[in-house]
Amino acid sequence: MVRSSEIIKKGSEGKDREKVDASSAFLRLSEIMQIKTSDGTAARPPLPALDEKPVTPVAPTVSNIQQEAEENLNREIETDRNAPSAVAFNDQTLDKVEDLYAVAKNFMREVSTVVIRNQPPDIAPAFELVKKIVSQPELILNTHPLTISNETDQDYYIFQPIHTMFYALKIGLHMSYTTQQLMELGLCCLLQNMGMFLIPDHIINKKGALTAEEISVIRKHPETGRDLLLPHQADYPWLLKTVYQHHERENGQGYPLGVKGDEITEYAKIIGLCDSYEAMTHSRPHRKALMQFDSVRQLIESKDRQFSPQILKLFLKELTIYPIGSYVRLNNAAIGRVIDTNKSQPMRPVINVLIDGKGNHVAMEETIDLSKNNVLTILDVVPEEDIPR
Numbered sequence: 001m002v003r004s005s006e007i008i009k010k011g012s013e014g015k016d017r018e019k020v021d022a023s024s025a026f027l028r029l030s031e032i033m034q035i036k037t038s039d040g041t042a043a044r045p046p047l048p049a050l051d052e053k054p055v056t057p058v059a060p061t062v063s064n065i066q067q068e069a070e071e072n073l074n075r076e077i078e079t080d081r082n083a084p085s086a087v088a089f090n091d092q093t094l095d096k097v098e099d100l101y102a103v104a105k106n107f108m109r110e111v112s113t114v115v116i117r118n119q120p121p122d123i124a125p126a127f128e129l130v131k132k133i134v135s136q137p138e139l140i141l142n143t144h145p146l147t148i149s150n151e152t153d154q155d156y157y158i159f160q161p162i163h164t165m166f167y168a169l170k171i172g173l174h175m176s177y178t179t180q181q182l183m184e185l186g187l188c189c190l191l192q193n194m195g196m197f198l199i200p201d202h203i204i205n206k207k208g209a210l211t212a213e214e215i216s217v218i219r220k221h222p223e224t225g226r227d228l229l230l231p232h233q234a235d236y237p238w239l240l241k242t243v244y245q246h247h248e249r250e251n252g253q254g255y256p257l258g259v260k261g262d263e264i265t266e267y268a269k270i271i272g273l274c275d276s277y278e279a280m281t282h283s284r285p286h287r288k289a290l291m292q293f294d295s296v297r298q299l300i301e302s303k304d305r306q307f308s309p310q311i312l313k314l315f316l317k318e319l320t321i322y323p324i325g326s327y328v329r330l331n332n333a334a335i336g337r338v339i340d341t342n343k344s345q346p347m348r349p350v351i352n353v354l355i356d357g358k359g360n361h362v363a364m365e366e367t368i369d370l371s372k373n374n375v376l377t378i379l380d381v382v383p384e385e386d387i388p389r
Contacts, residue, residue: 097139103129104162105155108190112158115197120231123187123239130186133169134179140169157196157204160278165189167274167315174314188242188267192275194228195221195243219255222247242267246275249306266311273307273315321346327382333357335382342371347378355388 107129111121133139165186172182196204199221203214210218226244233240245259245268252260254272264272322328322338328351329335336351348370353362370376 100129100133100139101162104165104190105158108158108161111191111194112197115194115228118198118228120228121191121194123191123232123236126187126190127183130165130183130190133165133186134182137173140166140173157193160275161190161193163278164192164271164274167277168270170318171270171274171311171314174318184238185267185270187236188239188246189271189274191225191229191239192243192246192271193221193225195224195226198224219247222256238265238267241265242271246271248272250308251305253306269308269311273311276307277315316346317343322349322378322381327354327384327387328378329380329382331377331379333359335387336368339367340369342369345371348373359388361388 107125110125114121168185168189169182172185177185196218199218203210203217206214222244226240229236229240229243242265244256245264248254248257248259248264248268249272250260250264250269252258254260322341324338324341326338327335328338328349330351334353334357335355336353338349339352340350342348342350350367350369350371353366353368356362368376370378
């Protein structure tokens with residue numbers, strides 16, 4: 001989750017920075033997509049042991065924050081009425097991705113309730129939920145429409161871990177993770193940001209830039225989440241490690257410890273990338289969402305290499321940068337509608353030209369496969385409401 005300046009440039013220069021020439025993004029993407037290991041796949045180092053200094057249980061927040069969080073229980077978002085409970089669901093009711101999504105949201109609301117009461121969450125329901133999802137890979141691969149739906153700002157910390165989980169599981173499938181590894185990764189995703197439930201509302205809902213002090217409070221949430229999971233440390237050390245590290249970055253510029261490279265668990269690397277993308281593509285009180293293409297372009301053009309190149313490569317292969325049905329503007333000023341994608345070249349989809357370079361509607365349908373056209377490139381995504389009628 002990005003609430004500070006971790007990925008997105010803010011302030012007066014933000015608008016200009018978003019309009020980076022697409023050719024530089026394409027060159028950076030080409031570089032990333034060429035990364036291979038000796039066997040042609042991304043290497044998967046073993047998960048490091050939980051090697052930080054011994055942790056002792058501490059109260060996650062000061063008393064006034066705890067009091068404010070308790071008061072928030074009275075304003076809790078109403079649970080989906082028609083969704084089965086996360087603690088006792090019937091497998092027969094979960095054959096559709098929409099059902100699983102609703103159950104996951106209910107589970108996250110239950111997590112928020114117990115965390116606000118400073119209690120460790122029951123992870124057994126999460127294991128069962130993730131097990132059900134992992135047993136049906138086709139569900140994982142068909143969740144994209146749900147992850148880009150318009151959720152409310154108030155729901156962000158409920159649906160954010162769920163969206164991150166689906167993105168991460170897609171990467172895990174491409175990395176040939178075992179069922180057990182996928183379940184572990186999914187569980188880590190659902191619990192990664194639960195420390196955020198103890199951040200005061202006046203920070204969470206603040207409009208505008210956060211102060212250094214407010215950013216410092218937010219940056220404590222990985223430690224808070226880890227501490228809440230201390231009862232599970234003996235059985236699931238990888239869970240605590242991943243929750244603690246999911247904001248660490250490949251180049252050492254993350255937090256809370258500033259570790260880098262192989263010091264970060266692979267689970268945390270995957271979640272960190274997916275979490276950052278999720279934060280970019282949904283609005284929060286202090287920042288509007290970026291368009292999907294702009295979000296991916298920022299990941300591609302990250303010159304400080306915050307994410308593992310191998311994992312970023314897999315993410316870009318899987319992600320639909322230009323969803324079918326979206327509108328794009330070409331370098332000849334024409335506007336087209338995406339009708340197909342090219343996974344090997346995700347920035348060069350197949351389009352139907354609707355508006356020519358002079359702003360006129362085309363008389364005859366013209367289809368262009370940009371992967372086979374060396375002249376035309378995409379400059380930007382065009383909102384549907386901006387298409388000339």
